[in-house]
Amino acid sequence: MIPLSLEAVAAAVGGRLCDVSDACVLVTAPAVVDSRTVEPGGLFAALPGEHTDGHAFAADVVKAGAVAVLAGRPVGVPAVVVDDVLDALAALARTVLAAVPEATVIGLTGSAGKTSTKDLLAQVLPELGPTIATVKSFNGEIGMPLAVTHLVQGVRYIVLEMGARGIGHIAHLTRIAPPSVGLVLNVGTAHVGEFGGQEQIAQAKGELVEALPANGLAVLNADDPLVAAMASRTSARVLTFGVENDADVRAVDVALDASGRASFTLTAAETRARVGLSLHGVHHVSNALAAAAVAVGLGASVEKTAAALSRAVLVASGRMEVTDRPDGVRVINDAFNANPDSMKAAFMALEAMADGRRTIAVLGEMKELGADGGEGDQALALVNDLIQPGDIVLVKGSHSVGLEHTAVCLTQPDTVSSSRDR
Template sequence: MKKLTLLEIAKAVGGELSNKEFENNTIDSITTDTRKIKKGDLFIPLKGDNFDGHNFIDKAFESGAYCSLSSEKIESEKPIIYVSDTRKALRDLAEYYLSLFDIPVVGITGSVGKTTTKDMIASVLTQKYNVLKTEGNFNNEIGLPLTVFNVTEDTEVVVLEMGMNSFGEIHNLSKIARPDIAVITNVGVSHIENLGSREGILKAKCEIFDYMKKDGTAVLNIDNDMLSTLEGKTEFKVLWYGVENKKDIYADNIVKNGIESISCDIHTASESFNVCIPIPGEHMVLNAISSTLVGKLLGLTTNEIKRGIEEFVPTKMRMAVTKTEKGTTIINDVYNANPVSMKSGIDVLSGASGETVCVLGDMFELGDYAEKMHYEVGEYASQKNIDKIICIGTISKAMYKGALDNGGNAFYFETQDEFIEKGIENLIKEGDTVLVKASRGLHFEKTVDKIQEVK
């Protein structure tokens, strides 16, 4: 991180420094977690439903922090910058810090696929640039600012994932990032419980444009029924990508190579090329063509783009294929789940050789649509002729019913522990290919670990 003076920080966050004698002193690292404090850090205490970081300011100083923000009066000889809202101050400071660098910013959001798309775009851009990208789940109003603070003088491009649960969140993230390129992968049903409708989700995702640079470019999926409604209605430049619809860039001649990879031809305005994507699933083709479009916008050659796609390594627990000692193939896709990604995972599984087994858990934040959406996933798995459909969790009872009603060989367990205790050894056999997928909060990596342990 570039060094900032305390006066500079106070001005950026609209705060007041406790003692002017500290104005010219500097910090070069920022944290919100006292467990990660390093000597000389700026500590930003945040408040949540069940915690208040202000209770740990003394501990932060004891651990080596040099300065702290605070929205409460503190008796301390250490430098304190007083603000009205530490969470907003974190965002304001990140916005100021990123403005110090004249480098391209790529912002990415969407109901499905934003993390994989972010990682593939970064893989492509890394062929030419020194890229900083969002790591893990640092895609919210806390994680994105902390990512921004990792920008250095050596950073040439920033790739930022933007997640949200409700209106206004992506607006705030866009204000920090001010993207040159804004990518929306799709608009589905994730978070519909909070946003009310798919139209509401579209509105929330489009907040990414609120602070896009005036000469910026939106990169949108023309195949998505909601995003396509924006065609011809925007005041900014839009480039469209798709498979079903041939617009600015598209792909065809798609060849599935089992659960190992998928190949396609990508067509830009000026040329075409073939690429082998090292992760299975037709949805990966959309990721590849959006990454190609971003690469072209930032001046990469076709060879650089092709190499970036073919060298792509996904985030842990996203379509990760491994084989156990028993000879069982596991498709570990437990990072998260929604109806679209569930069906994409089932599509991949259906192309596997041998017996196919899906172990599926609840999908969260679907509100009044939950029962219907779970039923449809079970129905879909049956239609794809998955040999064993294992449904786990309270809401997944509807998934189990959807599978049974459509002739599926389905099994139901109330909890993950029940399946581990009673189901794994009986239902998963040598040579099976097993897809494991559920919402992040269920931590289905526990099931993956247990399947790997079976002798």
């Protein structure tokens, strides 16, 4: 984090110092809300949780090296006391961002593929300058400000996922971190039960491009009509990407190898370069195109962008994570979460990898779909004697039902666990 004294933190968030012996002591590490992840020199934001209150861990985090606690009340250790910790966290993020005016904020949103695309951008944009990106999938009103606090001097690009559960959420995030580049991947059916329909999802996702300045850049998916229509909602320059439709940045000659890894020819500005992805699943072609469009739109060459995409590796666990066991069983761990669009992509990847081998899918429920949920997404049990050497096992579902643990267990050569046992 940009070094800030506790006195400066208090001024930035409108708080008061409590139990602080030295107001000049510096906060030098990122803010966290999980007491287990605090770093020496960091700041702990004490938020109330579902099962406990962060204030209860104040003494522990200071003992672990935190400089102070961002708290709603005195906690007996050095603290910046504020009326609302979440609002203070947003104010802190704005202050950190303002301290690095040369950093270009790239916001991205979509119903599916945000984290994978963010990870690709984090591996492509260093061709243009030092880059940092959202930690894991921290993309909401808590996670995104936390991600901003990782910013340090010298960073040229900061890539921020922006998620939403309703109208106005992304607009709120763009007020915390005003973007110069806005990337919209797709409007799918994830969280449709919370939004009320795809049109409402499109309305919410489009808040990102509405926040762009006139000299900004909107990167839109030409293959998604609801996303393409967002061009009318921004005064920024528009750059499109796509596979199926005409776009400024396109993928042609798409092919899959026996492991479901895609290759394609990246075309932009009458220049072509071949890309060979190490990621599994044809859906990553669109994610790679999105990252390429941002990079090219910011001035990167097509050739260097293609080379960087070809070098990119899987970063986030639980998303098309492929492991081959010693007995020949291949486990595809895509259990981080599920929605109809990601489920379709997972089954397409499973089919591409099959090549005559027997395939097994272990499916968890898909939540937040409202009336479209149905009974077909009930979790299935995977029993030990169902798996035979050479099988391909896809573990797909929601992290809330424990399938991530099932997938991890399946990768162990001596143990095959049932989701029923978890």
